[in-house]
Each structure stands twice: as structure tokens, then as C-alpha cells.
Amino acid sequence: MESAITVEGLRKSFGSREVLHGIDFQVQAGSVFGVIGPNGAGKTTTMRCLLDIIRPSAGTLRVLGQDPRHGGPGLRRRIGYLPGELTLEARVTGRRLLDHYEAVSGPVSPGRIDELAERLNLDLDRHTRKLSKGNKQKLGLIQAFMHEPELLVLDEPTSGLDPLVQQEFLAMVQEARDRGQTVFLSSHVLSEVQQAADEVAILRDGRIVTVATVDALRESAVRHLRFTASGITADDAGALLGRVPGVGGVEVLTAGDGVELTAVLEGSIGPLVQALSRLELTDLVLEEPDLEESVLRLYGNNGNGRRGNGSRRREPQEEGSSHA
Structure with a gap:
């Protein structure tokens, strides 16, 4: 099966600190691939390297058959991206903002934006400055999904969403896979990824602990x-x-x-x-089977993966605010 993403020996350093230590994985085209890891494990850094937002210090990357450093706008239009830290222009309505994104990402099927807004229960005619965190996240999801890209890269996509909307998001992911799209998503919540993903990579301290199917994880749970x-x-x-x-x-x-x-x-x-x-x-x-406990064991029980009060520890430098 063709690979949508190939990562070999990916390393990334910020100054003297190396945050990715030579990771390797492949994402098969038409599949849902989840990356699980505690905050600060390197999930966002990996995604930003794949999208050429930051450049790797070493390693080989292929995204939809191209080196992201040379893919340019043509490659970016084939990708839908939701950053982990979403910053939106505050002086426009959601609809106007999505019109702008459509001009950048390429054509969107008539009625597609309104369909997604209805599914996510989002009023597109409100100014973005008046939107709650959850509604801003919905707007970010719409801009990622609306042009039905070949590849969706979603960093902590359910952050701020209520449980009903989370289930709607999972349905959208399954529909995207059924259409042949590839989905690469990250989370520090295992239950979220196990419902959506075909295969899971567990990332800890910038290293891949294991890559396995959800069924294989369950068997060893x-x-x-x-x-x-x-x-x-x-x-x-x-x-x-x-x-x-x-x-x-x-x-x-x-x-x-x-x-x-x-x-x-x-x-x-x-x-x-x-x-x-x-x-x-x-x-x-x-x-x-308690997959959560199994994954915590793979983390090494060092506390980074422990469920707590929901506080987020940012990855160094690269975890700053990003625009959708």
C-alpha cells in the first residue's frame, strides 16, 4: 500500500536541546494514524516538520510523495491542517474568514461549509472575537476539512469540544477515511485516538516507544x-x-x-x-482491557502521561501560537 507520509531518522533541535531523537514511521494512504503522547513529547514538533513550518535538523520526510521543503503551495493545498494553538483574525465573521481560507486552499464544494457548520453547531455569522474556545476550534476544523484534502493533519483536534461535538468529529474522520483521505492526528487522550485510528504511534520524550494497531494494543493491554x-x-x-x-x-x-x-x-x-x-x-x-494503563506503562510512569487537571505543558519554542 502506498505511503502518504514517510519519516526516517527525523531529528529536531532548538539551540542545544534536541527534542526529536531520530524517529521513524509510515502512514499508509487512506488510513487514520494517531500519535499519542504526553504534552511535550514532540507531537507538535513532528507535525510542523511535516508541514515545513519548521525545518528538521536531520532526517528524511516524504509527504504525499514530495519533500515538504520543496512542495510549495501546490503541496499545501492538498493538506488540511489544524494547529494545536489556533489563532484567528478577530475582526471578521467566521464565514468571511473561511472565504479567505478557500481562496488559499482551493475550491470548496457548494454548500460544504454550511453543512460542516450545521454538523458542528457553529454560527458562521458571528465575529470570531466573540467565539468561545470550543467554537473557535470548530471553525478550525471546518477550514481543515472543507476542501476535502488528500491529507488531514490535526493537532489535538478535540481540544475544547464538548462530548457530543467530539463524537461528530470522530464521524467526520471516519467519513474522510471512507473517501480515501489520510488522517494524521495527535492527542494526549488515548480514548480519543483508539476510537478513530487504524494505527497508533506512542511518542515519549521525542522517541517512538512503539507503533501498533489499536487491536494489537488491546491484545497486550x-x-x-x-x-x-x-x-x-x-x-x-x-x-x-x-x-x-x-x-x-x-x-x-x-x-x-x-x-x-x-x-x-x-x-x-x-x-x-x-x-x-x-x-x-x-x-x-x-x-x-485498560489501554490507558498500558500506555502509561509504555511512557515509563514518569508522570508525563498521567491524567490530571488538564494543564498543558508546551513544547519548547515550536509550540507557540499558529495560524490556521
């Missing part, structure tokens, strides 16, 4: 297990679980005529099922 069994001692039940690959964190909750234990499973469920089939189970709860 963490599951929490609780069960009650009769006719077995706590020691014997713990020893049985201890021989199962991927099982850890075994804890006895109660003991007596029966035993209740909790454990954590990381990996395939098959060996666990075989082990439990030897027990006289009276209760069993196996939670859905």
Missing part, C-alpha cells in the same frame, strides 16, 4: 481480574495464578471455605482461562 473459588486454599490459588504467563499483582481478599483473589493480566487471556478451568469458581469478573 492490562486487564483486572477478580474471582472466588471453593475447595482450594489461598496459597494454592496464588501458586496456580503465579504460573500463568502475564499474571501478576495477585492479592488475597478473603479466605475460609473459599478464597477470593484479585490479579492483573497483561497479554493473552488463553492461558488464564485454562488455569481457571481447574478451579471450582463461584464468581468471576474480568474487566475490559
Whole structure:
């Protein structure tokens, strides 16, 4: 399958500080590729290099078959871009602003802008200075999607959107993929990307930790297990679980005529099922895979990926305000 984006050995330094350390990945044409990482991991830097907003310090980039440094306006018109820090002209209405973007990006199908505005519940006749953060984000999404570009590059696209609009955005992404467009999006929220992406790259401290499909991540994800069994001692039940690959964190909750234990499973469920089939189970709860916990483990549990109060840590220098 043809690659829409190819990145080989990408490095980027700001002064003496290197923020991308030789990353490699490919995005297949017609797919949705998500980049997950804590704030400051290098997601925005990568996107800005791909769009030739900043120049890499080393490495090879190909975007829609071209070197972005030489693609010029012709390549840029084939791309829809939503920056992570969106700055809009404040003295015009949303409709006038989109007219300007249409003149830059190329033709837009009649009625397309109004259709997107209706889906996102945005009044295009209000001045942009009166728009909330969420409504400004909607305007940014419209300008990225409206000309149906071959490639969509979306940096934290659901920032400021309410849950209903987030679901509408995800529907727009799936429709774009169905039309053969390629979508490259970033987020620090795993649940957002796992709903949309075919493949995910996990980025930490300017390095790719892993690239995998969402299904592969789910197969290796963490599951929490609780069960009650009769006719077995706590020691014997713990020893049985201890021989199962991927099982850890075994804890006895109660003991007596029966035993209740909790454990954590990381990996395939098959060996666990075989082990439990030897027990006289009276209760069993196996939670859905916790992808969030798995990704935090890949981050190294250093705190950068921890869910908290939503504060954003900017990437050095390159994370400044950008115009759509």
C-alpha cells in the first residue's frame, strides 16, 4: 500500500536541546494514524516538520510523495491542517474568514461549509472575537476539512469540544477515511485516538516507544481480574495464578471455605482461562482491557502521561501560537 507520509531518522533541535531523537514511521494512504503522547513529547514538533513550518535538523520526510521543503503551495493545498494553538483574525465573521481560507486552499464544494457548520453547531455569522474556545476550534476544523484534502493533519483536534461535538468529529474522520483521505492526528487522550485510528504511534520524550494497531494494543493491554473459588486454599490459588504467563499483582481478599483473589493480566487471556478451568469458581469478573494503563506503562510512569487537571505543558519554542 502506498505511503502518504514517510519519516526516517527525523531529528529536531532548538539551540542545544534536541527534542526529536531520530524517529521513524509510515502512514499508509487512506488510513487514520494517531500519535499519542504526553504534552511535550514532540507531537507538535513532528507535525510542523511535516508541514515545513519548521525545518528538521536531520532526517528524511516524504509527504504525499514530495519533500515538504520543496512542495510549495501546490503541496499545501492538498493538506488540511489544524494547529494545536489556533489563532484567528478577530475582526471578521467566521464565514468571511473561511472565504479567505478557500481562496488559499482551493475550491470548496457548494454548500460544504454550511453543512460542516450545521454538523458542528457553529454560527458562521458571528465575529470570531466573540467565539468561545470550543467554537473557535470548530471553525478550525471546518477550514481543515472543507476542501476535502488528500491529507488531514490535526493537532489535538478535540481540544475544547464538548462530548457530543467530539463524537461528530470522530464521524467526520471516519467519513474522510471512507473517501480515501489520510488522517494524521495527535492527542494526549488515548480514548480519543483508539476510537478513530487504524494505527497508533506512542511518542515519549521525542522517541517512538512503539507503533501498533489499536487491536494489537488491546491484545497486550492490562486487564483486572477478580474471582472466588471453593475447595482450594489461598496459597494454592496464588501458586496456580503465579504460573500463568502475564499474571501478576495477585492479592488475597478473603479466605475460609473459599478464597477470593484479585490479579492483573497483561497479554493473552488463553492461558488464564485454562488455569481457571481447574478451579471450582463461584464468581468471576474480568474487566475490559485498560489501554490507558498500558500506555502509561509504555511512557515509563514518569508522570508525563498521567491524567490530571488538564494543564498543558508546551513544547519548547515550536509550540507557540499558529495560524490556521
